[in-house]
Amino acid sequence: xxxxxxxTHAVAVTINGTAIHLSPPTIAATxxxxxxxxxxxxxxxxxxxxxxxxxxxxxxxxxxxxxxxxITAVAGG
Amino acid sequence: MAETPAAFSDAFLLxxxxxxxxxxxxxxxxxxRGTMLDALAESQTEIVTVAVRRIALNSDGESLPSxxxxxxxxxxxTAGCFTVRDAVLxxxxxxxxxxxxxxxLELIGDxxxxxxxxxxxxTAAEQLVRDGFIVLPYCTDDPVACQRLADVGCAxxxxxxxxxxxxxxxxxxxxLAYLCSRSPVPVIVDxxxxxxxxxxxxxxxxxxxxxxxxxxxxxxxxxxxxxxxRDGVRAGRAARLAGRIPEREFADPSSPEIGMIxx
Numbered sequence: 001x002x003x004x005x006x007x008t009h010a011v012a013v014t015i016n017g018t019a020i021h022l023s024p025p026t027i028a029a030t031x032x033x034x035x036x037x038x039x040x041x042x043x044x045x046x047x048x049x050x051x052x053x054x055x056x057x058x059x060x061x062x063x064x065x066x067x068x069x070x071i072t073a074v075a076g077g
Numbered sequence: 078m079a080e081t082p083a084a085f086s087d088a089f090l091l092x093x094x095x096x097x098x099x100x101x102x103x104x105x106x107x108x109x110r111g112t113m114l115d116a117l118a119e120s121q122t123e124i125v126t127v128a129v130r131r132i133a134l135n136s137d138g139e140s141l142p143s144x145x146x147x148x149x150x151x152x153x154x155t156a157g158c159f160t161v162r163d164a165v166l167x168x169x170x171x172x173x174x175x176x177x178x179x180x181x182l183e184l185i186g187d188x189x190x191x192x193x194x195x196x197x198x199x200t201a202a203e204q205l206v207r208d209g210f211i212v213l214p215y216c217t218d219d220p221v222a223c224q225r226l227a228d229v230g231c232a233x234x235x236x237x238x239x240x241x242x243x244x245x246x247x248x249x250x251x252x253l254a255y256l257c258s259r260s261p262v263p264v265i266v267d268x269x270x271x272x273x274x275x276x277x278x279x280x281x282x283x284x285x286x287x288x289x290x291x292x293x294x295x296x297x298x299x300x301x302x303x304x305x306x307r308d309g310v311r312a313g314r315a316a317r318l319a320g321r322i323p324e325r326e327f328a329d330p331s332s333p334e335i336g337m338i339x340x
Binding site: 034036042045046053075076077 | 107130140143
């Protein structure tokens, strides 16, 4: 089975504005990359300007060129 | 949220909920978290605004939503958004992260003044209302613009008193009073509040509530200023409900003119 077939291949994406090579191409891997545990509350993810609900994180496969934003709430007026 | 007893006759109705406080506060700019928490508690606010930003790498300490979410209704904002697309995406991310459909919609048209872009604001508000959001738009005191925002379903309008963070108070009291008199939705004066008298004036002019951040967070003593704003909002509201005397061009003596010595 190839890396692509097994879902372990690397993809060139940006996470919160930083370009990286991510493997495997999963939301879980993005969270590991930024050091945020998957179960962290009050976090939301968007891929290419579309919100990915937490329920869909496990089933989302990223591709090269994807732009991922991982956000939370901070102090604001 | 504080419970509202049946006997409480001046409840603040907003977005289908009832609140006891007419002071909303922001969470930014405090010297430290402890001071922020103390100030929020002293103010007796029930609604606190937060921003939506990229998560910091390996951030330490309890997250702000965890710290505040149990005690206050969190009102995420779309601060820093200059386009409809960015504002709508930010609102959607905020809803996903915090589980609330409430959004303080900010759509900025000028970086120097942080003045709202009303045209884009109405477009974004309409999209978000259709998507089930409870939209509180940061806007101008233009009565026509506010009517448009109400027409597309905003739960309130939030006209600026003066530029964000300027502390200059209500620069256009006549227009604000007119807006308050004809707005079909609550008017929450947001931005430019500097001190308690500004908040009191906004309420006397007919605003339903006041939102402040810098006025408290950057005061010399934020906790004392939080108390002052709390009291200012209450005093202004009480005066409004009491029905003030009209302004007169000439004097109207308050002591009797009958029986004066030497008359």
